[in-house]
Amino acid sequence: MEPLIITDHYEIDYRHSYAQDSPFFVGLTEGKLMGSRCTACGYTFATPRAHCMQCGAPTAWLELPLNGRVHTFTTCHYGGEAFLKETPFTLVLVEFDGANTLFLSRLKGISGDAVRVGLPVRAHFTKTPSMKVTDVWFEPA
Amino acid sequence: MKPVYMISGGITKFAKAHPDKDFRMMVKEAYDYALRDVPRFSKDMIAGAVGSYFSDHFTRQLKAASMVQDYLGLCPKPSKRVEGGGATGGLCFQSAWEAVASGRMNCCLAFGFETMSRVNTWKGNEFIALASDTNFDFPVGGFYSGYYAMMVQRHMYEFGTTVEQMAMVSVKNHANALSNPYAQKAKRLTVKQVRESPMVATPLTMEDICTMSDGAAACILASEDVAFKVCDRPVKISGVGSGSDAMRMADRPHGQVLLLPHERESDYTALKYPGVHSFRGGRMAAKLAYEMAGIRNPMEDLSFIELHDAYTSSEIQTYEDLGLCKYGDGGRFVESGTPFMPGVDYGLELPKQGRLPVNPSGGLLACGHPVGATGLMQAVFAFWQLQGTMGKHLGNDTLQVRDAKRGLIHSHAGTGTYITVSILEAV
Numbered sequence: 001m002e003p004l005i006i007t008d009h010y011e012i013d014y015r016h017s018y019a020q021d022s023p024f025f026v027g028l029t030e031g032k033l034m035g036s037r038c039t040a041c042g043y044t045f046a047t048p049r050a051h052c053m054q055c056g057a058p059t060a061w062l063e064l065p066l067n068g069r070v071h072t073f074t075t076c077h078y079g080g081e082a083f084l085k086e087t088p089f090t091l092v093l094v095e096f097d098g099a100n101t102l103f104l105s106r107l108k109g110i111s112g113d114a115v116r117v118g119l120p121v122r123a124h125f126t127k128t129p130s131m132k133v134t135d136v137w138f139e140p141a
Numbered sequence: 142m143k144p145v146y147m148i149s150g151g152i153t154k155f156a157k158a159h160p161d162k163d164f165r166m167m168v169k170e171a172y173d174y175a176l177r178d179v180p181r182f183s184k185d186m187i188a189g190a191v192g193s194y195f196s197d198h199f200t201r202q203l204k205a206a207s208m209v210q211d212y213l214g215l216c217p218k219p220s221k222r223v224e225g226g227g228a229t230g231g232l233c234f235q236s237a238w239e240a241v242a243s244g245r246m247n248c249c250l251a252f253g254f255e256t257m258s259r260v261n262t263w264k265g266n267e268f269i270a271l272a273s274d275t276n277f278d279f280p281v282g283g284f285y286s287g288y289y290a291m292m293v294q295r296h297m298y299e300f301g302t303t304v305e306q307m308a309m310v311s312v313k314n315h316a317n318a319l320s321n322p323y324a325q326k327a328k329r330l331t332v333k334q335v336r337e338s339p340m341v342a343t344p345l346t347m348e349d350i351c352t353m354s355d356g357a358a359a360c361i362l363a364s365e366d367v368a369f370k371v372c373d374r375p376v377k378i379s380g381v382g383s384g385s386d387a388m389r390m391a392d393r394p395h396g397q398v399l400l401l402p403h404e405r406e407s408d409y410t411a412l413k414y415p416g417v418h419s420f421r422g423g424r425m426a427a428k429l430a431y432e433m434a435g436i437r438n439p440m441e442d443l444s445f446i447e448l449h450d451a452y453t454s455s456e457i458q459t460y461e462d463l464g465l466c467k468y469g470d471g472g473r474f475v476e477s478g479t480p481f482m483p484g485v486d487y488g489l490e491l492p493k494q495g496r497l498p499v500n501p502s503g504g505l506l507a508c509g510h511p512v513g514a515t516g517l518m519q520a521v522f523a524f525w526q527l528q529g530t531m532g533k534h535l536g537n538d539t540l541q542v543r544d545a546k547r548g549l550i551h552s553h554a555g556t557g558t559y560i561t562v563s564i565l566e567a568v
């Protein structure tokens with residue numbers, strides 16, 4: 001017998017708390033890029049975390065510069081289903097003076113072919129926040 | 142620790158979809174194959190099992206390993222599920238090893254499966270990307286191919302690795318699979334064809350990336366007593382290691398290289414490590430496995446490798462993590478021909494063809510990647526290589542590595558967050 005195949009729908013809304021990371025997302029609504037710095041060893045995270053990955057001590061919030069450089073990049077011509085309609089889009093990891101780690105974001109305002117490691121970029125913020133990390137993106141500085 | 146042996150293994154054909162078999166039936170097929178290969182063994186000798194599958198999203202059945210356990214008739218024996226992204230199969234293999242090495246079990250079954258065909262490819266990509274930070278990474282454009290593309294862009298920037306070198310990995314693994322009837326996507330390709338296939342995430346094309354699959358695999362691990370009683374040619378598992386790294390690539394440090402015994406600090410004076418160009422967890426896994434197995438120089442001490450080539454780029458990066466060449470030399474390593482099979486025509490100039498075959502099976506690129514089964518599939522191929530029985534199981538011995546003494550299997554998850562390395566030896 002041929003196997004019988006049915007379609008089974010599944011959908012859910014999650015209640016999601018940003019918890020200790022909340023100040024970062026509020027910061028985006030104020031045009032600020034918030035990182036964090038270890039209160040013990042000084043290690044500085046461009047993607048914030050409440051405790052240091054090196055030594056475990058608490059970190060303090062820190063406003064990052066809005067200018068950085070492309071550390072690496074790609075242009076996605078396909079994507080997960082949620083993002084397919086946005087293709088092609090360019091992803092970058094951004095490096096900042098004074099930070100030890102990087103920040104993942106979209107790069108807009110430049111063709112994917114023209115992007116290079118080291119390209120100076122600047123953060124831009126949406127005027128209509130959705131309280132997601134995509135409320136910030138980068139463009140060539 | 143007690144010595145641990147692999148005494149049998151089985152796999153299903155990896156395919157785009159197996160609508161005629163659910164996950165229980167797929168595992169049963171692989172398990173029955175393994176049982177048939179050791180006629181003096183009986184399933185009563187199995188003391189317990191470890192199940193491996195990656196995603197509850199794909200399976201839509203929580204505790205699916207319990208359903209496999211009862212389907213195989215193994216209740217009420219011990220059972221658990223191991224999950225660690227793409228490395229799920231490798232972690233499962235090592236969990237079964239731990240059960241036997243500790244003396245807790247004389248014989249432990251490791252089984253794994255994945256049923257990825259239940260959603261379309263792009264929904265599947267979305268599910269896989271949920272294995273990245275859902276606050277900071279996923280919403281930006283959650284797509285694993287994009288993450289690996291960024292990693293190799295940095296590798297290219299640091300070391301001058303080329304897209305043609307990456308394409309050679311694709312040519313090699315797809316051509317190897319032409320002699321592997323279990324593989325999903327065997328084909329003859331040229332470097333040009335790899336580059337001209339549709340661009341997915343620059344610089345990775347469709348032919349640089351593995352596909353989603355349905356499939357299952359099973360391995361039977363046993364103590365020395367059981368192994369030599371029931372199996373004519375058991376294979377010893379002489380080393381296991383594993384490592385990890387930060388979930389967010391953005392958080393990876395830029396520090397010192399973790400050195401292997403045959404390397405010196407002066408090899409890497411200017412290199413910031415691992416950054417996003419290398420997999421620190423893979424280096425850690427290799428270091429621990431080499432120490433346990435007594436491997437001083439992997440190029441001299443290994444006969445073949447089955448590694449996690451979800452991307453052509455990650456195969457090149459992994460050559461370096463495993464210490465087959467120095468960091469930065471991975472592109473030249475593939476160009477030299479070293480990781481190709483001897484005696485197979487790839488349509489390429491390969492001065493050192495076949496010195497240390499990597500992914501003789503065709504790897505994930507050509508066999509497919511049913512996540513929970515993949516790491517165990519590698520163990521089964523390595524087991525057959527070391528027994529010298531590739532011809533018997535594949536129906537031809539093109540892919541049999543001559544005089545194989547010692548093999549390495551490498552299983553890898555989410556941009557390098559979990560990685561396992563296990564060493565298997567002929568006895």
Ligand SMILES: [Zn+2]
Pocket residue numbers: 038039040041042043052053054055056057
């Ligand atoms: Zn610290």
